[in-house]
Amino acid sequence: MKKYKIVISDLAKIDIKKAKEYYQEINVNLAKQFLMRIREAKLFILENPNGNDVIYQDVRMHLIKQFPYHLHYFYDNDREVIVVIAVEFSKRENLDFTDRI
Numbered sequence: 001m002k003k004y005k006i007v008i009s010d011l012a013k014i015d016i017k018k019a020k021e022y023y024q025e026i027n028v029n030l031a032k033q034f035l036m037r038i039r040e041a042k043l044f045i046l047e048n049p050n051g052n053d054v055i056y057q058d059v060r061m062h063l064i065k066q067f068p069y070h071l072h073y074f075y076d077n078d079r080e081v082i083v084v085i086a087v088e089f090s091k092r093e094n095l096d097f098t099d100r101i
Contacts (some may be wrong), residue, residue, distance in 0.1 A: 037065050057101070
């Protein structure tokens with residue numbers, strides 16, 4: 001089995017920052033839990049790159065535990081890299097982030 005490296009795109013980093021700030025306004029511990037769940041999601045994806053279905057093009061979507069957010073990612077077997085392109089609120093109408101690839 002190949003060993004992948006995970007890369008968070010700049011736009012996905014902004015998504016995470018916005019969500020963290022939102023939860024921080026509610027409760028600092030909630031923001032910490034959100035970041036912990038993001039780390040857990042990244043570990044799951046690293047261990048199971050095919051663990052989520054392809055939703056659009058080659059992009060897969062992983063539901064973050066405890067929070068209504070999806071982590072959108074694709075992987076490149078040749079470069080052995082997984083790229084997170086978005087971390088977005090799951091109730092959003094348009095969850096296609098093809099423009100970020």
